[in-house]
Amino acid sequence: MRYESPTSTREAVALMAAEKGAAYLLAGGTDLLVRMRGEFIDPELVVDIKRLPGIREIRHTAAGFSIGAGVPCVALGRDKRLARAWPGVVEAAQLIGSDQIQGRCTMAGNLCNASPAADSVPALVAAQAKAVVVGAGGRRRVAVEKIVTGPGKTSLAKGDIVVAIELPKRPAKSGDAYLRFIPRSEMDIAVCSAGVSLVLGPRNVVKQARVALGAVAPTVVQVPKAARAIVGTRLEDDALKQLAAACEAACSPIDDKRGTAAYRTEVAGVLARRAAAIAYDRARRKR
Numbered sequence: 001m002r003y004e005s006p007t008s009t010r011e012a013v014a015l016m017a018a019e020k021g022a023a024y025l026l027a028g029g030t031d032l033l034v035r036m037r038g039e040f041i042d043p044e045l046v047v048d049i050k051r052l053p054g055i056r057e058i059r060h061t062a063a064g065f066s067i068g069a070g071v072p073c074v075a076l077g078r079d080k081r082l083a084r085a086w087p088g089v090v091e092a093a094q095l096i097g098s099d100q101i102q103g104r105c106t107m108a109g110n111l112c113n114a115s116p117a118a119d120s121v122p123a124l125v126a127a128q129a130k131a132v133v134v135g136a137g138g139r140r141r142v143a144v145e146k147i148v149t150g151p152g153k154t155s156l157a158k159g160d161i162v163v164a165i166e167l168p169k170r171p172a173k174s175g176d177a178y179l180r181f182i183p184r185s186e187m188d189i190a191v192c193s194a195g196v197s198l199v200l201g202p203r204n205v206v207k208q209a210r211v212a213l214g215a216v217a218p219t220v221v222q223v224p225k226a227a228r229a230i231v232g233t234r235l236e237d238d239a240l241k242q243l244a245a246a247c248e249a250a251c252s253p254i255d256d257k258r259g260t261a262a263y264r265t266e267v268a269g270v271l272a273r274r275a276a277a278i279a280y281d282r283a284r285r286k287r
């Protein structure tokens with residue numbers, strides 16, 4: 001196996017594109033190395049992205065935030081402006097693994113590993129995050145929900161590298177939240193999860209909303225009907241009931257040892273309701 005650690009994005013793309021055998025990018029390695037050690041994959045080439053320019057930086061831009069694909073999740077909470085603007089995204093990323101994992105794992109790796117239960121992805125989808133992808137054809141921005149196409153599968157072409165995740169700027173009175181259910185308190189894979197992002201208008205009426213569910217389908221599911229159920233409301237009980245019903249209707253989970261399909265479906269509605277209430281409360285308090 002060849003290991004490369006290029007210092008330019010162009011070189012990284014060229015290395016990946018030229019390799020005839022199995023080639024993988026390495027960010028934190030917390031998924032990749034486990035799969036290699038478990039002999040699920042046997043790469044000819046591993047390209048470490050951590051020396052690429054700007055890859056470990058969080059930039060505050062006029063449009064919002066640009067989080068380099070090599071930024072470890074632990075760093076997200078230390079960026080006070082980011083944590084204030086997008087508390088739900090930050091809490092989702094910081095649920096991943098343990099302290100040791102946090103020091104290595106990245107949101108871009110969480111996305112590109114393409115697990116239906118990846119914790120940061122529902123929060124990123126709710127936040128309308130974009131992945132900045134560099135490949136043989138140049139640079140493009142792709143909505144995060146378009147990256148994962150199925151368990152372990154992405155829409156990325158050979159040589160494509162996610163170099164950053166972008167989050168939009170937040171207006172006043174906006175909030176987001178992410179909740180997952182796991183049978184134990186730490187270090188487990190989500191049985192199901194929900195991310196909600198809201199913007200409030202005059203008199204704290206919900207003006208915009210996005211709702212996304214994890215671990216209830218082959219990819220994260222965005223639920224526009226759930227969002228519509230709470231727009232124009234102050235999250236009264238009836239609106240929350242409709243949100244939960246829309247979420248349940250959008251679920252098509254598997255039965256496995258961690259939860260039956262019926263259980264996942266019901267809990268997804270409950271989590272979405274609770275996440276919406278937290279996001280609303282955060283938005284109400286923010287000036």
Ligand SMILES: Cc1cc2nc3c(=O)[nH]c(=O)nc-3n(C[C@H](O)[C@H](O)[C@H](O)COP(=O)(O)OP(=O)(O)OC[C@H]3O[C@@H](n4cnc5c(N)ncnc54)[C@H](O)[C@@H]3O)c2cc1C
Nearest residue numbers: 025027028029030031032096097106109110112118119162
């Ligand atoms: C003990 C343990 C606990 C865990 N707990 C959780 C958890 O609670 N929640 C959760 O969601 N996950 C969990 N994980 C899984 C893992 O930590 C996360 O998915 C993590 O975010 C992966 O990020 P990484 O930077 O380590 O990715 P890597 O392992 O470096 O890469 C993952 C995959 O994405 C590809 N890739 C990486 N970066 C890029 C890029 N920039 N562009 C294109 N492709 C790329 C790689 O080639 C690889 O296929 C856990 C893992 C372990 C070992």
